[in-house]
Structure formats: structure tokens, C-alpha cells
Amino acid sequence: MKIKIQDQVREYDAPVTVYDAAKDMELITRAVIGAEIDGKTVALTQEITADTEVKLLTFEDAAGKHLFRHTASHILAQAVKRLYPAAKLTIGPAVDNGFYYDIDSDVTFTPDALKAIEGEMKKIVKENLKIERFELPRADAIALMTEKEEPYKVQLIEELPEDAVISFYRQGEFTDLCAGPHLFTTGAVKALKLTQCTGAYWKGDQNNKMLQRIYGIAFPSKDELNAYVTQQEEALKRDHNKLGRDLELFTTVDVIGQGLPIMLPKGARVIQLLQRWVEDEEQKRGYLLTKTPLMAKRDLYKISGHWDHYLDGMFVLGDPYDETKECFALRPMTCPFQYQVFLNKKRSYRDLPMRLGETSTLFRNEDSGEMHGLIRVRQFTISEGHLILRPDQLAEEFKGCLDLAMHMLDTLGLKEDCSFRFSQWDPARTDKYEGTPEQWNEAQGIMKELLDANGINYAIGIDEAAFYGPKLDIQIKNVFGKEDTLITIQIDMLLAKKFGMEYVDSNNQMVTPYIIHRTSMGCYERTLALLIEKYAGAFPMWLAPEQVRVLPIGDEHVAYAKSVQEKLSAAGLRVELDDSSNTIGYKIRNTQLQKVPYMLVIGAKEMEEGTVSVRNRAGETVTKPVDTFLAEALLEVAQKKR
């Protein structure tokens, strides 16, 4: 048989392992940790019995990283079993940035315990244990795991399909049920660190027992580990929740409550700038602005379906179950309110498409553990909108929504960080969703066509749809790598009917319209959070709450500095003056810490010449006439330069 590795080919008479073949060809280096055959990751110990093309993997390959980290998770499990023999193992996969193992243990893994476990893991690495694979028939596999008192493993085996190959990996005294593949010794995991221990439900179901999840990171060398740790520390410096408070954009207060941030003057200014921009842009694109109430009687939500599907998520004013008394609820969504605009009078096909936009404040009673800075809150304001359409307008209007969203993301500089998610319903969970399978198939079919037609590269999310229809979600990750929805565009074929929305078509027939629910820029709080993280608080000029700070060197320059400030302010720039008696170096430092785009240093020379010395964030200084700076600054704002 012929074996091809990289560019070399060699003939073998008898079966041979990947390792031995690669060694013959002198392709084995310390970096090689696994291999790929027919797109499948395999261990170097994999035996080859037929003509095969092999790709060798190192830690640089995604699959190599995965294999490496998976082995690290086995080392973790082994260490835990050595120190806590009573602990029960469940699953321990590799993840994006490292690995974890979920463990059921009566002992809680405190930070000190993690240190001990980490120490034990390093010992296992030093022991350089050989990792061996073996298979067992189902009954023997169950017997082995029963003997080792691993009930979760027994359950996992029982749930495997009839024809599944049941494999185990053994390293020293430790054996784990695992599909593999793995490194062939524990010694290659030169650098590892346990990062945290948190709770996680067995099988991700909150009705199940909560296990302890130990997270770790692992690298082939200490340098790579340290580099990663440093990089993470840098990323966390951009954390909006810290930076946004430090820069006085927002704060929270105990007595107001969870998920209810206070926008401080600077944060409120940025949001105002975003809001004006969004509303103007929508106006240009034919949107009609509405302003609807923040609450309504429960009757409205009964029509929309929110009462049945979303009651837990609403703030209810009054007793929701006492039908004899009036009961209100704050709105969690805008849809049923904005539909009343359409329903205001009889509509013709000529009125469509009707594009309604609203800067809409919503209230959602999130569970107490869900809140996170400005990203997940209980009250937020969204650039909301609904498009009411004839069927023949759906494709073009959907594209219009997509174009608008892309324009917003592009202008903000967030576009390249986003990914798409096609959120569909789960046919097995009809209790969660309104409508029939036929209606869902139709809506999802249309959406798929539209996404494909617009060249959107999306992932599919099952059971992530809204209760009334499928969604296109535009996702973005925060500094912790956690993904959230920034923008959503949804097709709804159900609510129009519930609300009796109809228009007269050209044949004088009453027809139910399609509706697109969409946001152009998402909700202001979340977008602000991601902008803070994107720019590390140094907003582009057009969004900076303070754009220019004027810094007179001495008292005799204050009057001129003031005149400069007034001139710039009159032209619409946001300018502050630092007329304190501090030294110029001190004033510059303060301005830099507050991430103001431009500072204008003014002394005797500038005063005499009628100029300013402009220092930007990069520390570059140029002296120019006031009018020149003003013109350039206004241009930068107008162009929304990043």
C-alpha cells in the first residue's frame, strides 16, 4: 500500500502506524502532535492498512489544538481522581480557548483546590504517561465503568447508538471513556493552567444536577501560555463594564436595582449621537417615525401571544390572574404597539411597504443571574422597526433591512467582528411556538432563499427562533469571547393575522400582509458596550462625548484659550477647557487618560500667531491656525471617520 505524507510517498507491505511512517520519512518533529486522514483527526498511533494520504498536525492547526487540549482535559480528570477519588467524571471536551471537565463532587473545588489539582496535573505531565486506546463491547464497557463507579459514564455508554464503537483511553492508572483521538503521551503538555471553576448543568439542562466545571488552558510551551495570558489580560482592559465606569459613561446603583444602569452625561451623549444618526438614516430610507406607549393592558398581550409565551419575562403591574381588575404590563417588545399604527385606518396595497421605525424602550424581567454590564439589562432602548409588506415586496425589503444593518455596522466599525445566525424553531417544541409546521416551513423556506440570494454565510441555530417566526441574528463577541445578538431581522407570518391586519389589494380583495421585525443598529446600551470594547474607550471623533480639550499653559493664556473654546463650540464641537493651575504635562496626561481625541495646547507662541498646537491620541503634535483645525475636525465628524 502507498502512504503519502506531505509531499512524500512510500510503499509498505504490512500495516504501519502514522508515527512510524512519518518517522521513516523524517517528518516527525517535536511539534507534530497528531494527523488528519480523510478530514478526520487521528492520533499518531493510528494504524494504516490501505492506501492513504496523511496530513500531519501541529498545535498551529485548529484540529491539532483541539486534540492537544482534549488530552489536557484527560490529565485534569486524572489529577482530580487522584486527589478526590470519590469525584464522578462526566464529560471533558476541548473548547475554543482551552478545555474543561464537568465533575460531580461533594467537595467544592475552591481556588486553593484548583492549585492543588494543577500541581497534580503537572506531575502527570512529568510522568510522561503513555496514552493507549482500546475498544470494548458494550456490556464490557458498562461493566468497566460500573466497576470504576462512574455512573455518568455508564449513562453515556447506554445512550450510544447500537452500532457505536466504544473506545477508551488509558494513561497510567487512569482510564476514560472517550472517542479520542489524543496525544500519545502526557509529556507533550508542557504548559497548563486551571483558570476557574464554575457550575454547569449535566447535559446543559437546568432540571438536571449542577456539576462543577473546571476550566483550563494548555499549550506546548510556557512562552505560548504566558503570551496567551498576557493577551487575555490586555483584552480585559477593554471590558466595557470596567472601562465604561472608569470613563464615566455609566454606573449602577444598589437601590435602583439589577440591570438598570444609569447613563452618566458622557454615556448619554454617545447614545444621543447614535440615536440621532439612526433616526436620520432611517428617515432617508423611507421610514416613518412612531412613538407608542411603554405599557398596555394585559388584553393587548393576550392578542399578540406574549401573555402565553412571555409572561415570565414581563413586568406586570397588578395581579395577572385577577380578571376582575385592570392589569397592565410594561412592554417587552414593540410589535403589538406599532401594529396599531397600521390598524389606525383602512389600508390599501398602495400604502405598502409601510416602514415604521421607533426608538423604543423595552422592559424585560430577566432572571437575576443574567444581567451583565450594558450588554444584558432589564430596561433598554432599541432602534426598533416593523415593515408591513405585500408578499411581492418581501425580498426587496428584506434586502433593504440587511443593507441598512450592514451600513450601520460598517460605519461603527463593528462589521468585521460580526457573524450570522439563522435562528429556526424546534418542531419538537410546539408549546414554545405559535403557528403550524406548514407556516414555519414556509417562513423558514422564504428566509433561507433570501439569505442565500444575498450571499449571507450563516450558521443555523435550532430552537432559537422568536415565538412568532424565524430570525436572522447578527452576532458579536465581547472581550470574554461570549457571543450576543447585536442585530436581528425576523420574518413574521402570524401576528398580522392575530391583530386582524389587512389591506385591500388591486383586485379589491382583503389580504393579510407579511411583517418584518427588525432593528437597524440593535439596542443602544449593548451597541455602546461593544463600541467601548472595540475602541478601548477611544471613540471615533464623531461619537466622542468630549471631542476637544483646550489646555492653556499659564493663566495669561486662559482668555485666548476660552475664545478658542467658544469658537469651536459655536461650530458644534464638544469642547472642554482645562483652566486649572496644573502643569501642562499634568493636563496632557489627564486628557489622555480620558481618551479625548484632540487636545489643543495654547501658550504665548500660539496666542501671538492665532494658532493652536494640536495633539492627537497618538501623541503627534502639529501647530496650525484655529480655523484650519476647526475645518479639519468638522470634516472628520461629518465623514464619521474611524
Add this chain to the structure above:
RNA sequence: GCUGGUGUAGCACAGUCGGUAGUGCAGCUGAUUCGUAAUCAGCAGGUCGUGUGUUCGAGUCACAUCACCAGCUCCA
């Protein structure tokens, strides 16, 4: 909601064995008038998240509760 962690001045942090709360920065006042990352001096600032308990005595111990953080589960 669940698991774990954290709450001391605006911010960053000390606070030993339970014995009447400290440092630096920021702030205020005065002096200094300075050319690109910290001028000098003085002053003020606290119900130690909140409540209850144990104790002669609680920042410190116990219980409860609130908020903040990470993760799970949910979600814009």
C-alpha cells in the same frame, strides 16, 4: 434561577489574635505660571454594601439579604 467569587473614602488597595479605621491617587484651599505622562504644602473625605445575631466589645465571627463579577441556563 443555579454554582463559585467579591463588597473598607470617587478610584486602587492595607487593616495581624475580635479591642474606637489607614496609605496612594482623585477632590477642596493656598502657593506656584510652568511647553508635552504627575509642582509644593495644607485640609477634608467612612453607619467598613445592608440587616439581625454572638460578644463587655464586630471591618474582622455566624445567619439572612442586596449589589457587583465569572460561568451555567435563558436572551436583544
